[in-house]
Amino acid sequence: MLASLAAAAVVAATSPATAPAGPLARVARPLTGVVVNIDPGHNPGNAAHASLINRIVHAGPIRKACDTAGASTNTGYPEWKFTLQLSTRVARRLRAQGATVTFTHALNTPAWGPCITQRAAIGNRADVAISIHADGAPAAARGFHVIRPAYVPRYTGDILRRSNLLAVQVRDSLRALHGIPVSTYAGHAGIDTRADLGGLTLSNVPKVFVEHGNMRNVADARLLASPREQERTAAALVAALVRWHRAG
Numbered sequence: 001m002l003a004s005l006a007a008a009a010v011v012a013a014t015s016p017a018t019a020p021a022g023p024l025a026r027v028a029r030p031l032t033g034v035v036v037n038i039d040p041g042h043n044p045g046n047a048a049h050a051s052l053i054n055r056i057v058h059a060g061p062i063r064k065a066c067d068t069a070g071a072s073t074n075t076g077y078p079e080w081k082f083t084l085q086l087s088t089r090v091a092r093r094l095r096a097q098g099a100t101v102t103f104t105h106a107l108n109t110p111a112w113g114p115c116i117t118q119r120a121a122i123g124n125r126a127d128v129a130i131s132i133h134a135d136g137a138p139a140a141a142r143g144f145h146v147i148r149p150a151y152v153p154r155y156t157g158d159i160l161r162r163s164n165l166l167a168v169q170v171r172d173s174l175r176a177l178h179g180i181p182v183s184t185y186a187g188h189a190g191i192d193t194r195a196d197l198g199g200l201t202l203s204n205v206p207k208v209f210v211e212h213g214n215m216r217n218v219a220d221a222r223l224l225a226s227p228r229e230q231e232r233t234a235a236a237l238v239a240a241l242v243r244w245h246r247a248g
């Protein structure tokens, strides 16, 4: 079911009939030929399927829960909704740049999950992957951070260099927005490095997580829920991917 959903996403993402073809398209649309996987963190059905998403899976050398329910703002705007809204905006802009876009899941399909192992497996069929989240930290903490994979022997050595380059491009793009500030509580200068995220450890393609703010902080929450800010954020993420791709 997941494979067919991913295939449907690929079909839906193919270029519109009006798109220019051939070398000209490559010049005009810098992500032509690039497959980008977007992983919207969590799923609206996770909370109702606790026993399934709490199941323990092998995330490389460690064991983790299959997935989690995610965070929420104090006014009840859930992380899964934010991640789907931002992911949809990013996908639209990526396709305009020529990319083929796949998702690890779409709204309500599947009804829960998928597990972090499956999210990584779907991402591995793309050229690059980005996982979109927002955090649930103490209310006084603010800001976004980008998470890159740590070195995990036998797992991440092959993706470290290009994942790090992607993390720097994404951090620079988000910082230049002067919207949600660089994190006051995680990582260093907006970049964290983690060995405990299955979605990163199991990736065979360059990948980062974006934690685009603290949902429990009132100022961050307002910006996270803003359609205008989401659109600015989507543009910044796509610009970062274009720069990363050009850098090789």
Ligand SMILES: [Zn+2]
Residues within 6 Å of the ligand: 041, 042, 070, 071, 079, 133, 134, 135
């Ligand atoms: Zn999350």
